[in-house]
Amino acid sequence: MSNERSEEPATDRLARAVRAAETALIEYEIAVDTFRIEVDNFSRLHHQRLGPVYRRMDELDALIAEAVAARTGDPEDLRAARTARAAIAPMPGLEDLLGGWVQEDGMSPEALAMLSGEQVAPPKRVRASEAARKIYRDLVRQAHPDLSADPEERSRREEFIVRVNRAYADGDEAQLAALAEEWATGPREAPDLLTRAEELYARLEWLAQRKDWLAQQVRELEESAIGSMLKLAADDPDGLLEEISEELHAQVAQKEARLAELNREAAGHTSDERPADAASAADAPSGTDGAEQAVAGQAAEGQHTAHDHADERRS
Numbered sequence: 001m002s003n004e005r006s007e008e009p010a011t012d013r014l015a016r017a018v019r020a021a022e023t024a025l026i027e028y029e030i031a032v033d034t035f036r037i038e039v040d041n042f043s044r045l046h047h048q049r050l051g052p053v054y055r056r057m058d059e060l061d062a063l064i065a066e067a068v069a070a071r072t073g074d075p076e077d078l079r080a081a082r083t084a085r086a087a088i089a090p091m092p093g094l095e096d097l098l099g100g101w102v103q104e105d106g107m108s109p110e111a112l113a114m115l116s117g118e119q120v121a122p123p124k125r126v127r128a129s130e131a132a133r134k135i136y137r138d139l140v141r142q143a144h145p146d147l148s149a150d151p152e153e154r155s156r157r158e159e160f161i162v163r164v165n166r167a168y169a170d171g172d173e174a175q176l177a178a179l180a181e182e183w184a185t186g187p188r189e190a191p192d193l194l195t196r197a198e199e200l201y202a203r204l205e206w207l208a209q210r211k212d213w214l215a216q217q218v219r220e221l222e223e224s225a226i227g228s229m230l231k232l233a234a235d236d237p238d239g240l241l242e243e244i245s246e247e248l249h250a251q252v253a254q255k256e257a258r259l260a261e262l263n264r265e266a267a268g269h270t271s272d273e274r275p276a277d278a279a280s281a282a283d284a285p286s287g288t289d290g291a292e293q294a295v296a297g298q299a300a301e302g303q304h305t306a307h308d309h310a311d312e313r314r315s
Contacts, residue, residue, distance in 0.1 A: 014200045021207045025214075032214050035221060042237055043226045049241065053248045058088050060255035067262040128171040135176040136168040143183055156187075 062084040069077040128136070143164070145157040160183065167175040221227045233240035 011197050011200070014197060014204075018200050018203050018207070021204060025207055025211055028211060028214060032218055035218065035227075038230060038237065039221055039224070039226050042230055042241070045241060046226065046244075050245060050248060053245070053252060055088070056252055057248070057255060058084075060252065060259055062088055064255065064259050064262065067259065067266065071262070071266060128168055129173055132168065132171060132173040132176050135173070135180050136164065139164050139176070139180055139183060 062081070065077070065081040065084040069081040140161065143157050143160050145154045145161065148154050148157060160179070164176070164179055167179060222231060229240065229244075230237050233243075
């Protein structure tokens with residue numbers, strides 16, 4: 001009896017420690033979730049407001065590279081122009097390519113059929129029968145992974161639930177019944193026989209693990225591109241977004257000025273050369289030299305015309 005009385009104060013202190021840890025963890029989770037929401041909001045606003053500016057910068061880079069390549073004809077400039085133009089139309093992402101073909105439990109039946117050549121049997125109906133639904137609900141209640149704290153048992157339950165979900169999605173009542181029988185005759189996890197103190201210690205251990213997991217989430221958020229930007233202006237993230245916007249618009253203005261300069265140089269180069277070619281052809285003496293100059297002038301004229309057509313296609 002005296003042992004029980006001596007254990008009660010220690011258990012009470014442990015219970016108070018657990019409640020304090022739970023309160024602290026809740027506050028920490030609120031802070032983490034707040035930061036995650038800010039990162040998501042900043043990412044969306046960044047994409048909505050500045051996405052068109054980034055696209056304009058890419059387009060200007062391609063136009064400038066193409067103007068330089070048309071002027072020089074250098075293979076390296078031509079390659080740079082092709083690269084800049086290709087950057088405007090990126091390859092589709094993995095989700096775009098595999099959307100709908102990969103599910104939580106692996107590849108979809110349609111994807112497997114494409115690989116194996118076998119026909120896919122469509123489900124018989126949108127919603128399974130009431131009997132199948134009852135078996136499914138009972139199986140999930142009994143076999144849900146969260147009902148076990150043992151890692152091996154959780155893994156066994158997770159694999160079993162995948163099979164249950166697949167059978168239910170197919171509306172296969174016979175398969176669900178077979179799974180129910182399998183679960184009824186399968187191994188059983190030993191019941192927990194913990195004292196109150198052991199339960200409290202286990203709870204404290206879980207709380208510590210949860211906090212470590214949240215801390216890892218915070219590190220990943222802070223190390224992300226958007227999270228790193230937010231850390232630079234934690235007090236005024238909206239002001240940071242405006243500052244980035246102003247800087248990008250200034251870069252766009254510089255690139256537009258550079259492109260206009262290249263276009264003026266190309267136009268001035270063409271207009272300056274045409275009168276000189278015509279004058280040289282008119283003033284040339286008769287004979288071989290005059291004929292050669294006339295041919296050169298015609299060739300130059302043809303070259304300018306080709307440049308003009310190229311400019312029209314680019315515009």
